[in-house]
Amino acid sequence: GAVVSQHPSWVICKSGTSVKIECRSLDFQATTMFWYRQFPKQSLMLMATSNEGSKATYEQGVEKDKFLINHASLTLSTLTVTSAHPEDSSFYICSAKRGRLTGELFFGEGSRLTVL
Amino acid sequence: AQKVTQAQTEISVVEKEDVTLDCVYETRDTTYYLFWYKQPPSGELVFLIRRNSFDEQNEISGRYSWNFQKSTSSFNFTITASQVVDSAVYFCALSEAYPGANNLFFGTGTRLTVIP
Numbered sequence: 001g002a003v004v005s006q007h008p009s010w011v012i013c014k015s016g017t018s019v020k021i022e023c024r025s026l027d028f029q030a031t032t033m034f035w036y037r038q039f040p041k042q043s044l045m046l047m048a049t050s051n052e053g054s055k056a057t058y059e060q061g062v063e064k065d066k067f068l069i070n071h072a073s074l075t076l077s078t079l080t081v082t083s084a085h086p087e088d089s090s091f092y093i094c095s096a097k098r099g100r101l102t103g104e105l106f107f108g109e110g111s112r113l114t115v116l
Numbered sequence: 117a118q119k120v121t122q123a124q125t126e127i128s129v130v131e132k133e134d135v136t137l138d139c140v141y142e143t144r145d146t147t148y149y150l151f152w153y154k155q156p157p158s159g160e161l162v163f164l165i166r167r168n169s170f171d172e173q174n175e176i177s178g179r180y181s182w183n184f185q186k187s188t189s190s191f192n193f194t195i196t197a198s199q200v201v202d203s204a205v206y207f208c209a210l211s212e213a214y215p216g217a218n219n220l221f222f223g224t225g226t227r228l229t230v231i232p
Contacts, residue, residue, distance in 0.1 A: 034219065043207065043224045044161075091159055095220070105211075105220060107153075107161040
């Protein structure tokens, strides 16, 4: 099956620093990628939809300036958590959509962010 | 609006018992996809099944089976002869099926613990 890779799988940072998480589709081109956030013992919540070559579409309540998303190529989307605070600690998961019509989604392994 | 309800927050079973995870959904779309994902403690999402709304046939894959009942808007998941490795959080999800459709709407998940 298709493979989506996230890096890093876990990161610990100090409050106030910025952290970048990468999401790569390894064997297919993904014009659309999605970023989800998951708090402990909770469901996945969509943060934003990332389209290659255009600005990301953010869900209501998600701060655009806080969570910067860049989809610079058909195989890479990045999520940057700027000026991270402890409340940003969470599990972030990306998914990539293979094909424009089929809507088949493939998920990355997730990235666990801990802000001290 | 789309909504997925997984009423069972946590289930514990003894190894070798059968267990059914419930999923009820709401959508105004006539065409949609339903999914089940497994999230083991390591955090990644493991795809289990995707079912098109036009295909109401039940499916069996090894110890896993799915019962899709359009009349009751349910898509239940049964694990037969459960094993400790089945311990995980299981998410049911729904997506629109038209070309260009994007988001997955997740249920809140059911945490399954299989006791040896």
